[in-house]
Amino acid sequence: MGVNGEIYEPPPGPPPNYPRSYAIDVARQLQPQGWCILSLGSHPHEIYGHDRTYERYPHVWPAIEDLLAASKEFFALEADEKEKFLTRDGSEEGYSSIKGEKEFITLRRDDADHCPDVLRAPAKNAWNAVFGVLNEWMKGIEKVLELPPSSLTRYTEPCLEMDHHARATMLRLFKYENDGAKLVAEPHMDLGLLSLVVGDTPGLEVWDTSITVDGKLQPGWHPIERNFEKGMATLMAGRQLQYLSRSRFNPGGHRVMSYGGNSRLIPKNLETLSPSRTRRLLNRLSLGKPKLPIKEKYRYSIVFVLRAHEPVHIDYPLLESPGFSFEDEDQNIRTAGELFQRLKRAHFNINIGIKEREQQKKKILADRVSSAIRAPEHEGVTSM
Numbered sequence: 001m002g003v004n005g006e007i008y009e010p011p012p013g014p015p016p017n018y019p020r021s022y023a024i025d026v027a028r029q030l031q032p033q034g035w036c037i038l039s040l041g042s043h044p045h046e047i048y049g050h051d052r053t054y055e056r057y058p059h060v061w062p063a064i065e066d067l068l069a070a071s072k073e074f075f076a077l078e079a080d081e082k083e084k085f086l087t088r089d090g091s092e093e094g095y096s097s098i099k100g101e102k103e104f105i106t107l108r109r110d111d112a113d114h115c116p117d118v119l120r121a122p123a124k125n126a127w128n129a130v131f132g133v134l135n136e137w138m139k140g141i142e143k144v145l146e147l148p149p150s151s152l153t154r155y156t157e158p159c160l161e162m163d164h165h166a167r168a169t170m171l172r173l174f175k176y177e178n179d180g181a182k183l184v185a186e187p188h189m190d191l192g193l194l195s196l197v198v199g200d201t202p203g204l205e206v207w208d209t210s211i212t213v214d215g216k217l218q219p220g221w222h223p224i225e226r227n228f229e230k231g232m233a234t235l236m237a238g239r240q241l242q243y244l245s246r247s248r249f250n251p252g253g254h255r256v257m258s259y260g261g262n263s264r265l266i267p268k269n270l271e272t273l274s275p276s277r278t279r280r281l282l283n284r285l286s287l288g289k290p291k292l293p294i295k296e297k298y299r300y301s302i303v304f305v306l307r308a309h310e311p312v313h314i315d316y317p318l319l320e321s322p323g324f325s326f327e328d329e330d331q332n333i334r335t336a337g338e339l340f341q342r343l344k345r346a347h348f349n350i351n352i353g354i355k356e357r358e359q360q361k362k363k364i365l366a367d368r369v370s371s372a373i374r375a376p377e378h379e380g381v382t383s384m
Contacts, residue, residue, distance in 0.1 A: 022056055023140025026235070030137075031144065034189075034237040034252030035206045037224070038196075040064065041231010060129050061231050064198055064302065067126040071173040072300055073118045075103055085116060093166065100177065101184045107171040111164045123171055127162035130304045131169065134194050135160055137235075138306075145245055151318045152244060155308035155336055156193065168192070168307035168340060176203060176299040178258045184299075185256035190238035191343050192307035197234045197254075199301040202226045204234060207253030221255065239343045240308050240336070246324040258299070310337030 029036035040061040074082070085105060087094035093114060095105040107115055110124050135156050142152050159169035169192075176184045178201060187207070197204055208222035224234060236252035313335050316326045333339050 021140060021143065023137050024143050025140070026137045027140035027144040030141075030235060030237055031249055033206070033209060034250045035224075035254070036235050038233050038235055039229070039231055040198075040233055041229065057129075057133055060133055063122070063126040063129040064233075067119070067122040067171075067173070068198070068200060068300060068302060070119050070122040071105075071175075071302065074105065074116055074173070075175040075298075075300070077118075085114070092170065100182075102177065103175045105173050107162075107173070108166040108169070109164050110162050114166075119173070124162045126302075126304075127171060128160070130196060131156075131160050131306060134196060134304065134306045137194065141241070141245070141249065145248060146321050148318060151315070152193075154315075155240075155244075155312050156306055158309040158312070159306065168310050168336070170305050170307070172303040172305060174299070174301040174303070176256060176258060176301065177297075178203065178260065178299045179297050180258060180260040182258050182260070183255065184258050187253060187255040189251035189253055190236060190305065191240065191340065192238040192305050193241045193244075194306045195236045195238060196304040197236065197301065198303075199225055199299055201296045201299040202228065203256045203258065203299045203301070205255050205257055206234065206236075223257070238305075238307075240339060243339060243343070244308075244314075244319055246319075246326070248324065256299075256301075307340065308336035310335060310340065312336045314339065 026036070026038070040057065082095050082097075082103075082105075085095040087096045087106070092106050093108050095103070097103045105116075105119075107119065107123050107127075109115065110120055112120075115123060135153055138152050138156055139149070142149065145152075156169075159167045178184075184203070202223065202225040204225045205221040206224050207219065209217075209219040211218055211220050211222065213220075225232075234254075236254065237249045239251050241249045242251050314331075314333060316331050320326065333342060
């Protein structure tokens with residue numbers, strides 16, 4: 001109020017000495033499409049992802065780099081050494097190889113039977129660093145959704161440290177083939193809450209609903225990593241978050257390509273629309289020469305997959321807000337584990353052998369035809 005009683009509108013943003021929550025900023029960047037770009041490296045450019053991200057989390061990128069280097073050591077081992085950790089009995093945990101696509105190992109615990117020596121210390125360090133930050137960002141999502149504190153983090157806080165106990169949350173280390181132009185991971189959306197993806201060579205593409213071609217909106221695949229600087233990463237929402245948020249956060253569609261040095265796969269007339277920092281970044285990334293190498297024989301990648309802890313009971317009233325409630329039939333899903341199994345049955349798994357994958361697709365398609373469910377265009381049959 002002025003000296004003569006005038007009433008003024010409050011200034012935009014927080015008071016000068018009251019910093020805006022960075023976790024809220026990340027949540028708002030993630031919400032429109034289910035993915036956003038983050039800069040975890042130490043370069044000073046404000047256009048890359050969020051403003052001064054590295055200063056907030058200086059411990060995260062060094063831990064990721066150490067794990068990426070260790071993963072290359074692991075994948076360089078002889079086949080019989082890697083196969084000591086083969087995936088067994090339908091478990092996701094362990095080592096797998098799919099000819100023509102990739103090798104990968106899934107880690108959930110740090111004991112010698114499940115985690116190779118070369119990976120144990122760097123995996124534990126990266127797990128503790130990254131999942132702690134993802135949990136912080138879950139708090140930002142709670143605030144954006146106007147939910148009470150711990151309404152979402154109650155599902156994640158049991159998963160923040162790597163130890164001898166297996167949890168649904170996991171690390172996946174990949175070695176993708178990159179010796180020719182081909183698809184090495186089919187279009188899919190992740191099943192969990194949040195996923196952070198880091199790669200040493202371009203390959204990840206995201207489904208971008210804001211692409212325009214010749215002035216017309218034309219959603220399509222955006223080769224998001226082609227101009228990444230070192231230290232940049234992609235954050236994606238998953239299907240569990242979609243369910244718990246009543247679709248206010250939808251999962252980000254993505255796939256992995258091997259470019260094999262073929263620049264013709266990259267659209268030349270890509271434009272982007274949106275006032276957000278991520279959209280401005282994408283506009284700049286669409287121009288100029290690729291920053292990261294594109295002729296490497298392999299693409300090494302880490303995916304940090306934050307999933308809801310399976311024993312936790314779903315507290316439906318805690319997740320509701322005005323205009324967003326759960327139907328009675330939804331509440332038949334009692335725990336996070338039951339939710340995961342429901343989602344898993346509805347989507348084929350891209351990380352199994354091609355023959356088995358095709359069988360899963362046929363079954364899911366048949367189920368959808370019988371129930372008149374149609375998948376979104378960019379998902380195909382949808383996958384994990």
